[in-house]
Amino acid sequence: MDMQEYQGRIKGVLITKEEIRRRIAEVGAEISKEYEGKPLLLVSVLKGAFVFMADFCRAVTVPCEIGFMRVRSYFDSTVSSGEVEILMDLDQDISNYHVVLVEDIVDTGRTLSLLVERLKQRNPLSLEVVTLLDKPDRRVVDFQADRVLFTIEDRFVIGYGLDCGELFRNLPDIAEYDVDYAAEVTV
């Protein structure tokens, strides 16, 4: 993708880095208050949540550990159930931790509902989900994150960790991807 198309594909900023920073400070303070004095493990699912995790964990002012996972989900197109394969797992037993899953987006809800079930089988002291973005209009399975920083309409979002074809993760704001972009033809 050349530079002209790269910039043309960025339709506009939906949520600025300042807005993100403010909400992270608020929710980080909530988490810090709720889990003070408790063994806390923040868990992120790569790759999308890596930018959010980096900022969110620094808004948590109580002691906490950080863990990462990579998963791949498979779904049957005719039913909403599926399976989640853990490609990279946590390197610790979570039974002695309060686990906060730090996700970038809940879309159909399939990934998170499956992952939460899998993690609950490992008997954490508690488990909750914090998501940067929630797209309730896209939901296929009944899943609700415990804390949502921003609820958005059904738009193709990129930036701040979210990608399109592995690009745009490094945009500092959350932007909309222009699916209809066409290079201008000059004659």
Ligand code: PRP
């Ligand atoms: C995104 C996001 C969630 C999932 C949400 O990951 O990080 O894990 O999709 O979608 P769902 O609610 O429809 O299940 P993605 O598969 O884009 O991978 P990435 O994080 O590596 O970009």
